[in-house]
Amino acid sequence: MEASAVRPTQYNNAVTKSNALIEANYKLSTLEQKIVLYLISQIHKDDDDFKMYRLPIQEFSELLGYRGSPKYTEMREITKNLMRKVLEIREGQKLKQMSWVSYVEYDGNSGYVSLSFDPRLKPYLLQLKREFTTYRLKNVMELKSSYSIRMYELLKRWQYVGEFEIQLDELRMMVGAGDKYKEYHNFKKRVLNPAQQEISEKTDIVFSYEEIRKKRKVVSIRFCIKEKSIEPVVEGIEEKKDGRVDDHYLKFLAVVQAYDGYITEKQFSKIAILAQKVFSGNWLDELIQTTRSIFQRKDIREPIAFLTYFLNEKVQRIQAGINPSEVTIHKDTKVVRREIVPDWLQDYEAKLAAESAKSKESDEDIEQMRLELVEKLKKYRD
Structure with missing residues (x-):
């Protein structure tokens, strides 16, 4: 396996772990935890298999508190001990025991120590879409x-x-x-x-x-x-190149995750641009509050699509010089205010209500109508 390139002091990366791994039972020293978390932060969100993740030997040595030449003997003892450490994950009636690291390789020529995670950790670190936690590595270092x-x-x-x-x-x-x-x-x-x-x-x-x-x-x-x-950031999302967008995305993703939802970074970027036009300086807090309100609605099947539609309607009103506050979310209705609902959506709602009232109509027909409505809503996602 090819080793992934790592920049030393890359502490601004995100650490993403499944909640099962967050809640696992294990005992690692402070240094061992930082090594593991540093390596996890090198995993790319699109990785479908583990690589050899690298830690600069000089930085490893500095984590130990040493200055000058690395102390290889001490480092080798630490990685050997790490390979012996076991974590326990409970899943229903199952108790799984596994190690963190299965292979370590020191390369004095390149100046890196490369480590490989135990393959059994893949479901808890790779391709995570639900029930996971993300935070910045710098917060624990x-x-x-x-x-x-x-x-x-x-x-x-x-x-x-x-x-x-x-x-x-x-x-x-x-x-x-x-x-x-x-x-x-x-x-x-x-x-x-x-x-x-x-x-x-x-x-x-x-x-x-x-x-x-x-x-x-x-x-x-x-x-x-x-x-x-934290002081609010007013700059436009589409203009930022310094990684701050990632912080916004991670914060918003955590909110969506709390309701067992998921949103891609591309989807979030589009929503964030709309939110800035609607909410201005305090846009992220307002967006989070709005998103929570939508996810708490039990009658909204596609919360992210609905959120995009909601923001689009507000932006269109702002651009037309119409008061955007008339676009609201009501707990006792299925959509935003009637006067700004597209005709096709009103027609589908009326059709669904009428068909639902007919006892002779099958559940399959009603579900098919709902799926057609979802397809129409998809255009607001993309």
Whole structure:
């Protein structure tokens, strides 16, 4: 397998892991976690197979805290230990055990150490479309505690839901504490509070937590996650070349992911351009709020298509000098306001309603009509 090219200090890449892998049980040191996450960040979203992912030997040495010539003996011990580390993934009644890395190769001539993931990790790292979590590598590279890194990943998993509750024993296993800190006050002192402080100081989120007690004993923890306030970016999406578009996409994708949806980067770029024309400076926050409202509607089968249609209608009104606020989303209706609904969509809705009322009409006919409507809506996606 050909090694993929990697630039040293490429910490702005995204780390994408399936939620099953985020919630797996394993214990890695801080350095081991950073090596694994660095390698994961080199995986391209279109990769259908693992490659040999490379880490600059000099950077590896600096991660160890060394300056000057790399210490090969220490590095080899670290990668050997990493190959022995096992993670456990639960899927229903199945418990899967596997290693992170299956092969390591040092090349002093090129200045890289190349590592290969265990092939059994493919379903959890490649071609992910649903139930995954994405964040920037730079948010974990400054963290000093292995517990903080694992806590950060779990929090990012639930960030756009806003909160989650987890059993205390399960949390211990997920962050790698295992049988350590059996007394809750020790776990709080050694794991929870330090992670809370470090994550707040060095990453893009903050969190608070509530202790859930049963007969005065803490049995679970409820976390509340918030994103740090960031100054809004006003520049046009279509004009940005510095990678900031990716940050917007990842943030929006996480919102869609919270509702078990998915959107490609190309689709998002088109929606983002429309959103900027509609919402101006605070466009991303307004877009996220609108998207959540649409996904929460149980009667909208194609949320992304509906969102695109909704924004297009607003843009057309703005360009025509008509008040765009009349284009709204109502929970008690299936589409935006009647006066701006295309005739073909009104006709199809009326036809669907009429056909649904006929007891003699089959479910198959109604479903066929719905599929025809979806096909017509597709033009707003592309």
